Amino acid sequence: MTLDLDISHACAVTxxxxxxxxxxxxILITSAIxxxxxxxxxxxxxxxxLAASIAEELNLSLKEVERIYLAGLFHDFGKLFLxxxxxxxxxxxxxxxxxxxxxxxQLGATFLEHVPPFHDLAKDVLHHxxxxxxxxxxxxxxGEDIPIGARIIAVAESFDAMTALDSYRTSLQQxxxxxxxxxxxxxxxxxGVVQALLAVLDRRRPHVRSTLEANINAKR
Numbered sequence: 001m002t003l004d005l006d007i008s009h010a011c012a013v014t015x016x017x018x019x020x021x022x023x024x025x026x027i028l029i030t031s032a033i034x035x036x037x038x039x040x041x042x043x044x045x046x047x048x049x050l051a052a053s054i055a056e057e058l059n060l061s062l063k064e065v066e067r068i069y070l071a072g073l074f075h076d077f078g079k080l081f082l083x084x085x086x087x088x089x090x091x092x093x094x095x096x097x098x099x100x101x102x103x104x105x106q107l108g109a110t111f112l113e114h115v116p117p118f119h120d121l122a123k124d125v126l127h128h129x130x131x132x133x134x135x136x137x138x139x140x141x142x143g144e145d146i147p148i149g150a151r152i153i154a155v156a157e158s159f160d161a162m163t164a165l166d167s168y169r170t171s172l173q174q175x176x177x178x179x180x181x182x183x184x185x186x187x188x189x190x191x192g193v194v195q196a197l198l199a200v201l202d203r204r205r206p207h208v209r210s211t212l213e214a215n216i217n218a219k220r
Contacts, residue, residue, distance in 0.1 A: 029077070043160060048072030050156040050200070051149075057196040060148070068149040071124035075153050078108030078125075102137045105129055124149035128157065133187045151190040155181060155197050158189070174201060 051072035055065040079087060082104060086097050093101065109126035112118045127141060127150035134142030162177040172180075178198055185191035 029074070043164065044073050044076055046160050046164070047075060047153065047156045050160065050197070051152045053200045054152045054156060054193060054196045055149075057199050058148075058152075058193070064149070067120055068124065068152055070118070071121040071128075071149050072153050072156060074108060074112060074118065074121055075125055075128050075157060076104065076108070077111065078104030078106065081107045102129070106138050123147050124153060126150070128153040130154070131188045132185075132190055136188075146190075148193075151193050155189050155193045159197060 048069045049072075052065050052069035055068045060068070082100050086093070086100050089097065105126050105128060109122040112125055113122035124147055127139065127146050130136035130139065130141045130146045130150060132143055132146070132151075134140050159177055159181060162172045162180065163174055178201065181189055181194045181197065185194045
């Protein structure tokens with residue numbers, strides 16, 4: 001019996017919807033991922049929530065928003081298969097360390113594509129470290145050849161990594177992180193996705209008019 005049928009049967013017994021069960025499973029699994037990376041205890045959930053908000057801002061369909069949310073939860077799933085001493089290392093990573101780190105999108109995608117409820121997430125997980133200029137990994141895709149979900153997760157993850165208070169690195173203010181994303185638009189990040197992120201952030205703090213809008217206009 002496939003996993004999705006098993007889930008459906010369990011839901012019929014417990015009166016829990018399939019979607020609720022899948023999301024619950026996803027959060028449990030990604031909590032395990034984040035606990036494997038000290039000081040980043042809710043990273044995957046924050047990235048997923050922000051990615052979904054960006055997708056909504058871009059007027060993607062509800063189905064796409066939901067898929068991108070789940071892909072955001074699972075974007076670091078492959079790190080469960082990496083040596084923990086590499087993940088917690090605070091000194092500069094060696095070439096061998098980077099080789100391990102760069103395996104995680106492929107490892108996560110390979111697992112997900114063989115699990116029926118999650119196989120649609122695999123492409124976004126696989127490509128979330130690609131760059132718009134084609135210098136990312138693992139496939140060196142560029143521009144719109146990178147799936148939109150992966151482009152969204154790349155921006156959401158980078159923003160969270162820069163601003164998270166529970167990061168082992170010094171966190172940046174949101175305005176500064178936004179400026180960095182603007183500077184890297186067109187090279188590392190999709191400029192339209194970055195603008196959507198900034199629009200989401202402005203709505204979350206309507207009483208504060210940041211300098212980000214001016215910076216966006218200046219870059220055009």
